[in-house]
Amino acid sequence: MAEYSAKSISVLEGLEAVRKRPGMYIGSTDRRGLHHLVWEVVDNAVDEHLAGHCRVITVTVLADGGIEVADDGRGIPVETHEKEKKPAVEVVLTKLHAGGKFDQQAYAVSGGLHGVGVSVVNALAIKTQVEVSRDGAVHAMQFKQGKRTKKLEAVKTTKKTGTLVRFWPDPEIFDTLDFDADTIRTRLKETALLNPGLRIDFADRRDGSTETFRYAHGLADFVDDLLGGRGALLSKPLVVTREETVDGRAMACDIAVTWLEKGHSETTRSYVNIIRTPDGGAHEEGFRTALTRTLNSWGQDQARLFVAKGPDKVTGDDLKEGMVAVVSVKMPDPQFEGQTKGRLGSAVMRTFVEKAVREVLSEWLEANTSEGRKIVQKALVAAQARQAAKAARDLTRRKGILDSTSAGLPGKLADCSSRNPEDSELYIVEGDSAGGSSKQGRDRDRQAILPLRGKVLNVEKAQLRKVLANEEIANLIKAIGTGVEPEFDITNLRYHKVILMSDADVDGGHITTLLLTFFYRLMPDLLDKGHVFLAQPPLYELRRKTTIEYAMTDKERDQILRKVFKVDPKAPKGVEVSRFKGLGEMNPEELWRTTMDPQTRTLLRVGIEDAARAERTFGLLMGNSAADRRTWIEENAEYADNIDV
DSSP: OOOOSGGGOBOOBOSHHHHHOTHHHHSOSSHHHHHHHHHHHHHHHHHHHHTTOOOEEEEEEOTTSOEEEEEOSSOOOOSBOTTTOSBHHHHHHHSBTOBSOSSSSSOSSOSOTTSOHHHHHHHTEEEEEEEEEETTEEEEEEEETTEEEEEEEEEEEOSOOEEEEEEEEOTTTOSOOOOOHHHHHHHHHHHHHHSTTOEEEEEETTTTEEEEEOOSSTHHHHHHHHHTTOOBSSSSOEEEEEEEEETTEEEEEEEEEEEBSSOOOOEEEEEETTEEOTTOBHHHHHHHHHHHHHHHHHHHHTTTOSOOSSTTOOOHHHHHTTEEEEEEEEOSSOOBSTTTTOSBOOHHHHHHHHHHHHHHHHHHHHHOHHHHHHHHHHHHHHHHHHHHHHHHHHHHHHTTSSOTTSSOOOTTOBOOSOOOGGGOEEEEEEHHHHHHHHHHHSOTTTEEEEEEOSOOOOTTTSOHHHHHHOHHHHHHHHHHOSOOTTSOOGGGOSOSEEEEEOOSSHHHHHHHHHHHHHHHHHOHHHHHTTOEEEEOOOSEEEEETTEEEEESSHHHHHHHHHHTSOSBTTBOTTOEEEEOOOGGGSOHHHHIIIIIOTTTOOEEEOOHHHHHHHHHHHHHHHSSOHHHHHHHHHHHGGGOOOOOO
């Protein structure tokens, strides 16, 4: 491999546009964009691992809200750049498209394709500090909003190598500065699963928590993690590994796949050079095409397991029912759609993956006939269920459940008078009691109320025809108006805020998780577009004469007692502290003031990753692995404060 030095750094343009239009570079300025800054810096460290020079990455959330990412790679070059007449590390931090990733010399493959990662982070940070350990010294420099404030200087000697980037997001740019530890932890865990042997240490100095991620078996471990304790159809995941040179370019694919023994939803994660591609693309298409054709062909040879023609013919969707797969590919110069790298467009990868999967899967099927038959039989059942689901959709459409333009909304829906979806909100509440209070306390112009009776159907384990036949689910689909996948249409959304409002207890949490699973599986675009929220009703009311305060947690209750009422939380003399047992206990005025008034309420927006995490946890708790369930309960028992005994 060629030397990684200042000559490896090429420059295309400067930074001003980033601060003017940050959304073009990081997608948004909300929580998703904020965390994208972390991914950009971590991805640079992972690139060093892919190049064979990094074994440990450390990510720290600082107590004051900053982020620190350190690696033990080679360190960004510090010598003077020939063209820019500045230290190469300064060029990398202050110039767009400056990096060693454009000619496949310093890096054979790279996730930081465009070379804008760390420079964009620098531009959107109120302060950035960089320390490079290289050439026997630690070199440090500092920036503010992308501009250098301290020149590069050697501050001490060292025998180590590596790069440390420490940054604080700019409050002028971002809507929130609060990094979510669970979001970061999930991403780092994925990264470690995709890189067997790489160690990633995570620390959150805000609460003192630490965690280390390191996996030996790569994608096989990843698939087991995605199963979340649910039983697998195969004894162990099918693994496809292939490395080849195609037209002078090094190509590699690693794939692991299995199927749920009892389950119908598909979970597929795809990556290019360790970068998540949520919208799939060429690599997923090659994988799915090879899977469908190979299994169809093999199934027809195996005692006519598949019907070759007619409506019962097994399709790719049937074969994917219950599938759990991870597709990871590596290649130089991948062609993505946009800086956020959501979809791979490189056609050469489609052909490469399709060929690799077809050959490996064919050999596997010949050696594992009984397991192959399990896959085929599951697909046959899925084909029959697909036909039944089609009939159910046709029936429900005739009844007006899936068509928002048809007459008749759910009888329990208390609709709002506004017909402007952007101004309208739908509160999904637990039970008729809470439904009655919320109907009386709401803003009738903008807020609609839909009470649900009991716990909704678990869509994770039920086939679509059963889901559509469920009255509570049908009411929910009808009220929202978009229909469900695969015929979901966001343009028919009747409310731009869909708000889940349930009690702050175990049953309420269970209902919320079931609803999030429903949205994640059948209306994922609602989550992806940011239309789903969680209401945050208070746990406590604190009252002294005419002074009334509300607290969401025990910690907040104690803070209010100290700061507002000036009393000892252990003996709050003169202060009446009441705990709400449920939303139904609140009168309409209390519910409006604490939970529904846009001026005073707290709403949590739920993203697609939040729902996926909830679904995985739910799968673990309801799955077949008692050992995994016991481990989870033991690790999280200290957080359980809503247990009824």
